[in-house]
Amino acid sequence: MGRWEPDAQGRLQQAAMALYTERGFDQTTVAEIAERAGLTERTFFRYFADKREVLFGGQPQLLDQLTKGVAEAPDSLAPLDAVSTALQALGATFGYRRDASRLRQAVIDANPALQERELSKRSALAAAMADGLVSRGVPETTARLTAEAGAAVFHLAFEQWLADDTHDLAHFVRRAVADLKSSM
Amino acid sequence: MGRWEPDAQGRLQQAAMALYTERGFDQTTVAEIAERAGLTERTFFRYFADKREVLFGGQPQLLDQLTKGVAEAPDSLAPLDAVSTALQALGATFGYRRDASRLRQAVIDANPALQERELSKRSALAAAMADGLVSRGVPETTARLTAEAGAAVFHLAFEQWLADDTHDLAHFVRRAVADLKSSM
Known part of the structure; x- marks a missing residue:
């Protein structure tokens, strides 16, 4: 003691x-x-x-950072680009943790209950980004859809970043946003 | 017996x-x-x-219908529009079940474990649409992102349809897709 x-x-x-x-x-x-x-x-x-x-601690700070990042992105940006900016900034705070993130992901991938928890975390990320968009004056339904798309972007980018050793997470976020735009 | x-x-x-x-x-x-x-x-x-x-039966047929709907949408359509077409067609098969869907939703909303199950169902919907897009020749990462965006569209449209008595589900799908496009 x-x-x-x-x-x-x-x-x-x-x-x-x-x-x-x-x-x-x-x-x-x-x-x-x-x-x-x-x-x-x-x-x-x-x-x-x-x-x-x-495995899932630190989430409140992460969510606050995301909401703030979206809310404070330059006014000139379209909603999806504000989300992209915030996700790229979030990526910078993960930059030094690739090995630890890989271990964590392997533990989650091996356990269905943890995977369900990870899905709820993704919903929480989307909700945090939607809050940021609404505070920019984006209508609520557009905010929710854009934030969900942003959560999908982050999920894919994160996965690609874990499988890579040369690029940072922000690189994969930018690429996924460009991919998504190309689908419309 | x-x-x-x-x-x-x-x-x-x-x-x-x-x-x-x-x-x-x-x-x-x-x-x-x-x-x-x-x-x-x-x-x-x-x-x-x-x-x-x-509450969650009938899913395999639903998923097959979605994959097929995306795969067989007109070649000229962009990936998100192929997804939109398939979701609108799916909407037609729900058209007569609004009251039953409302009851089901209320049961799920009251139970956290069922909500987690509903989130996995949404992942399965996205995976089914991504399969349809890949069979159209859409690159895998674009397919996954577009399908996730489609799942978010369907989720929002479904919620709006449950709260409404005049429009069909396809109407809300079209509107959500237009909203999402306006965010880019």
């Missing part, structure tokens, strides 16, 4: 990802994660509500 | 929807559905794998 724990959150995250990868998400307990990190279960629950949150 | 059961499937569906609406989905058992329909549990399981399938 009161022991100094340098980067406890980071150590718990690393330990959890290692165990999820080795044993599978369902087969890992919080006690094992804490033990692997050399910390207590109590410390785990100071940072995470449960073992799913290790 | 061997008793004649006129429209057993329809009676089970009606009984299930009535009970899901009255008591909630989780509080309803298959035994109660069968009893309300004046049929046996065994008969229920001849038509449905479980009580969720009463």
Whole structure:
């Protein structure tokens, strides 16, 4: 108690990802994660509500950043381009995390319940972008559709970025937006 | 046994929807559905794998219809317009089911687990449309993005159609596609 724990959150995250990868998400307990990190279960629950949150934490900040990015994109931009600008900026904040993102994705791909959770996360991303568009004066239905298209863009771009080693996430966002425009 | 059961499937569906609406989905058992329909549990399981399938059955046919509708839309159409054509045709097959669709939606809206299932259904719709686009020669990434946009169009159009009493579903599909095009 009161022991100094340098980067406890980071150590718990690393330990959890290692165990999820080795044993599978369902087969890992919080006690094992804490033990692997050399910390207590109590410390785990100071940072995470449960073992799913290790994979899906940080979402509120991400959503706020997206809403703000869309709302504050230059006025001259069409709705989809405002979404593209915000997604490219979001991409910059992921830039250094490609390996960690790959591990996380492999854990999610191996578990149907986590995949369903990932789909809800995508809905939340779309809702955050729609909020940003509405604050730009875009009519609500157009805002929702554009934001859903933006969520699809991000999902595809993210997948392509994980499979690549040379381009940044923003590159794939721009390319996917251009692809989508070419379909109309 | 061997008793004649006129429209057993329809009676089970009606009984299930009535009970899901009255008591909630989780509080309803298959035994109660069968009893309300004046049929046996065994008969229920001849038509449905479980009580969720009463809400989500018929999906394979729907998906085939969508893939075919996209694939066979006129060659001259841009990918999004091929998707729009297929969704409008699908709308025609729902035309007479507005009241039943409203009941179903209310049951799903009241239950988070069913909402997650509905999100997976939407992914399946998108995948079916993407297959149709690929068979038209549309590159895979463009096909996926366009199909996701199409799924968002259908979701919004369906919601607007449920809240309306004068226009058909195809009307809302056309309007949503026009909205989406206006965002670029």
